[in-house]
Amino acid sequence: MTSVNLEDARRVIAAAEKKATEIGQPMNIAVVDSGGNLVAHVRQDGAWIGSVNISINKAWTSRAFDITTKDLGDNSQPTQQFFGIQNTNGGKVAIFAGGIPLVRDGDVVGAVGVSGGSGEQDHSVAEAGAAAL
Secondary structure (H helix, E strand, O other), rough: OOOOHHHHHHHHHHHHHHHHHHHHOEEEEEEEEEOOOOEEEEEEEOOOOOHHHHHHHHHHHHHHHHHOOHHHHHHOOOOOOOHHHHHHHHHHHOOOOEEEEEEEEEEEEEOOOOOOOOOOOOHHHHHHHHHHO
């Protein structure tokens, strides 16, 4: 399996930054490789500092479980199959929208995580980034 490299991460981040600028919401954007290791992170001017770690955790979560954090969040509500999953892995698991696996040739090669706006905004910016891979 291949993994995203710095060039890939820069391309993903550039596309995500463009979308964040278009919607007028400063964002934190993180890209992790296939092992969940941080490759690159950008905090746009004006983005919340409290969202730095959230964006990284969203990317890590998305790669760790190969699922969007939005879908994981939907499945972690009371009575759902993954209820309580956010309490695992030292509290690193993020269960709100903004994390998306990065797929190349059918394999997950990393993930992008975005934080700084509403869940819908974070997810749309992450989608824009993922589409650039």
